[in-house]
Amino acid sequence: EAQVTQNPRYLITVTGKKLTVTCSQNMNHEYMSWYRQDPGLGLRQIYYSMNVEVTDKGDVPEGYKVSRKEKRNFPLILESPSPNQTSLYFCASSGDGDRTLEAFFGQGTRLTVV
């Protein structure tokens, strides 16, 4: 089954404690992205990757890092989380060509930073 898997689904952490949210896709997609969703602000892109070792900033990259060492994985790293990073996070992937904007989204990671 084609899917994007995020872990963990829920996470409560303390300010400043480094964390990583993993994302993996099994569709051999080139493109992967991270979004955050906040009430009243909708979904905003944090970072994206067009292929292995190619990443770039989205609209709200501050406080986040990503890496793309393998095609299937695109982890989101918060080096020093702060309360304003409390949010619902989604990873997405999509292929190339005509299906480039038919994105598959993960189930989400609800992060609370206290």
Add this chain to the structure above:
Amino acid sequence: DAKTTQPPSMDCAEGRAANLPCNHSTISGNEYVYWYRQIHSQGPQYIIHGLKNNETNEMASLIITEDRKSSTLILPHATLRDTAVYYCIVRVGWSGYGNKLVFGAGTILRVKS
């Protein structure tokens, strides 16, 4: 990317067709209309997209007006599980900028029994 306008909410009776409108009067010739939905805090789900012609798949139909300034997503037999926020997105098919999808406020569709 063209701006879209959708009604904030709609109700639909279970088993009836749900018709969700979207206005995109500034759409350009190379922009597609995409529809996604999000069921209560789950990840958004791709539904359908089109450029000029009407499209149909196993989930829905997309009707685009001849002038392409508006479109309608049709769920032919809505079920309670179709209750979700529906997003209409207008995008150039490939921009080279990470395939960013810009989700507006969308339409909350409530399917009622």
